[in-house]
Amino acid sequence: MLRVRNRHLLQLLPLLLTAAAATTRATAETTSTTGHGGDESALVAFKAKISHHPGALASWNQSTxxxxxxxxxxxxxxRGRVVALDLSSxxxxxxxxxxxxxxxxxxSLNLSVNTLQGEIPPSIGSLRRLRRIDLSQNMLTGAIPSNISRxxxxxxxxxxxxxxxxGSIPDEIGSLPYLTYLVLANNHFTGAIPSSLGNLSRLATLSLSTNYLQGPIPAxxxxxxxxxxxxxxxxDLxxxxxxxxxxxxxxxxxxxxTNKLHGRLPADLGKSLPSIWRFAIGGNxxxxxxxxxxxxxxxLTELSMEDNNLSGTFPG
Known part of the structure; x- marks a missing residue:
């Protein structure tokens, strides 16, 4: 047990404790406004890799x-934590x-509609809070990092x-439990559509068109x-x-x-898809x-069935 014998020190002790607490709070506030985890440093490093930005990053300086x-x-x-970066267009x-x-x-990370090049850095796997990533309409190369599943x-x-x-679409994408929207169209992806995409129980939109994918559509x-x-x-499905x-x-x-899909259409097709307004299977x-x-x-408002080996005409 600590015994304070100096009466003057005993009188000063509350003031010292108050001052120490204030210093701790000030340090915490300073840390939070300058960026936990080096958020400001990360942004500065991001800017350093941008070779051209017509005024878009003019505000990215120490004056603000x-x-x-x-x-x-x-x-x-x-406080001080970056939760969204939107530099689209x-x-x-x-x-x-x-x-x-x-x-x-x-x-949220939105870098769409720019002319960014190079690979998608595997470090994105560290963004466990990331809910939305939009890198569309750029000039990126390489493969999608498999650790996007993190x-x-x-x-x-x-x-x-x-x-x-x-490259191939990573199987690991199928392990993202909250994914509702997956669009990877208009690229040069090859290989098969991962069967793991069938595990995406919340998926509402899937677009993989205009690639070089082969094999069957996963059951x-x-x-x-x-x-x-x-x-x-x-x-080439x-x-x-x-x-x-x-x-x-x-x-x-x-x-x-425009694939190589085959087979017969079920006779009760018109009863099993009550919400369909576009049905396009032409070129198969x-x-x-x-x-x-x-x-x-x-x-149904849009129907495309041409360039197949179907018989008969559309019932009027």
């Missing part, structure tokens, strides 16, 4: 707080710095229209109960359509044209009669 820099949003709850040229992975509180909070992944992106795709938009056109696709009451957009190898039940598709 980095939380006030253009495109940067900081948390109100966790800013004319950015350069590469994406690996330092982006140090923004560990980031929830971004366990992801809801939206939009990486379409980067003609330099190639599990039709087991996603919320799937409404499915676009797989302009690939083959095989039969999974029967589960014909029983998706949520499906409103189905685009499978389907055979057999055109189902008379198509007249039951009351929501």
């Amino acid at each position: 707080s980095y939380c006030d820099w253009e495109g940067v949003t900081c948390s109100k709850r966790h 800013r004319g950015l040229d350069g590469t994406v710095s690996p330092a982006i992975g140090n923004l560990t509180f980031l929830r 971004c366990i909070s992801l809801r939206v992944v939009d990486i379409d229209t980067n003609k330099g992106l190639q 599990g795709i039709g087991n996603n109960p919320y799937l409404g938009f499915l676009q797989l056109a302009a690939n 083959s095989g039969l359509l999974p029967p589960s696709l014909y029983n998706l009451s949520s499906l409103y957009y189905l685009s499978l044209g 190898l389907f055979t057999g009669p055109i189902p008379l039940s198509l007249t039951n598709l009351t929501m």
